[in-house]
Amino acid sequence: MSTPSICPEWNPVNPAEHKNVWIYIETDKGQILEPSLQILGKGREVADKLGSKLVAVIIGYKIEGLIEDLGKYGADQVIYVDDEKLSTYYAPLYGDVLAHLAKKYKPEAFLVAGTMRGRELAPYIANHLRTGITADLTMIEVDEKNKEVILVRPPFGAWQLAHIRTMRRRPVMGSVRPNVFPTPKKDENRKLESIIKEELPEVHEIGLELISRVEIQKSEEMPxxxxxxxxxxxxxxxxxxxxxxxxxxxxxxxxxxxxxxxxxxxxxxxxxxxxxxxxxxxxxxxxxxxxxxxxxxxxxxxxxxxxxxxxxxxxxxxxxxxxxxxxxxxxxxxxxxxxxxxxxxxxxx
Ligand SMILES: Cc1cc2nc3c(=O)[nH]c(=O)nc-3n(C[C@H](O)[C@H](O)[C@H](O)COP(=O)(O)OP(=O)(O)OC[C@H]3O[C@@H](n4cnc5c(N)ncnc54)[C@H](O)[C@@H]3O)c2cc1C
The missing domain is CATH 3.40.50.1220 (TPP-binding domain)
Structure with a gap:
């Protein structure tokens, strides 16, 4: 039975149709970024408690060489789109593609590292999917009785932690603060169960044109x-x-x-x-x-x-x-x- 919609213009969502924990894998200059590996490690625990699969989702250009490693860091499955049009990160385009994949496969939870890019991208995806989003997560818990993902973050200006339950929308979405979870150890013997290649979907006309991209010179001081x-x-x-x-x-x-x-x-x-x-x-x-x-x-x-x-x-x-x-x-x-x-x-x- 489907649950009622909270907004008349939003299609109702049936949480029971959603399964698996998705982690968006962010890359830069052909490398997987560490905050994505950190949430892959935490995602493994969450997926095990839910009894579901951990899926790494990666999009970009010439990224196929990175896929096997995601299994070594804990993923069961990888879903990817490799297309020249994705060679430059652009939030509306990436958001559109990731939302398209989520609509097709219906994940239970979708987590993104709270990097500069993740904080920009996650709301695009959530908006497409008409789901909520919790930013700056510092813990992810599982209500094992109800098989539900609970997102935890500090509220502004207080010592307590807010435990956030996504009642009627799916996926449960959150951006996770970098460095709160350790980077998992790479297990060279671990293998992916499956790899799914998706073609670049027909995405919306984005109405903006990227004219040039200038990289800000990074400080040489230690981060x-x-x-x-x-x-x-x-x-x-x-x-x-x-x-x-x-x-x-x-x-x-x-x-x-x-x-x-x-x-x-x-x-x-x-x-x-x-x-x-x-x-x-x-x-x-x-x-x-x-x-x-x-x-x-x-x-x-x-x-x-x-x-x-x-x-x-x-x-x-x-x-x-x-x-x-x-x-x-x-x-x-x-x-x-x-x-x-x-x-x-x-x-x-
Ligand atoms: C939503 C929200 C988010 C926030 N996020 C952050 C955050 O990420 N990081 C953060 O830092 N703050 C954050 N704040 C602000 C935070 O509440 C404090 O206002 C801030 O941390 C105070 O900075 P401070 O300790 O430098 O200054 P103050 O509170 O003014 O403290 C200065 C200290 O210096 C001492 N002092 C003065 N002179 C000397 C001296 N000569 N020698 C030695 N000690 C001296 C004083 O005794 C005093 O204890 C946030 C606030 C809000 C509401």
């Missing part, structure tokens, strides 16, 4: 999501110049620098260096928070850090409840002393 040591600064630094000390300490420790949202909003550091709920989740061995109060949205991004050191002039700053070592005092006095002592240690050893 914070990969760094093992991070020295991070906040509004307490008082000025952009304060970051010179942060960068120097990071360099002496052999790490990189990052900051709070306030530091980004003030224009002291670029957004790609922001840690937290609306920034990046980081997993360093050492995280040094300097002049950062420790708001919930910031601490959210450092839950996976092994050791947190906080330097703050206010002994009651909340960061001290979320650190392993705390130093109370003015960073302008403490950080130069730390740099000096670390340099001395280095010359002695």
């Amino acid at each position: 914070i999501e990969k760094a093992e040591i991070i020295v991070s600064g906040g509004r307490g630094l008082g000025s952009k110049e304060g970051f010179e000390l942060i960068k120097e300490l990071a360099s002496v420790l052999g790490g990189t620098y990052a900051g709070s949202r306030k530091a980004v909003d003030l224009g002291w550091i670029p957004h790609e260096r922001q840690v937290g709920q609306t920034g990046k989740t980081v997993k360093p061995n050492l995280y040094v928070a300097i002049g950062i109060s420790g708001a919930a949205q910031h601490v959210f991004g450092i839950r996976e850090a092994k050791i947190v050191v906080a330097i703050n002039s206010d002994q009651y700053a909340p960061i001290f409840e979320n650190c392993d070592y705390g130093i109370v005092g003015d960073y302008k006095k403490i950080v130069p002393e730390l740099i000096k002592q670390l340099k001395e240690l280095k010359t002695k050893s």
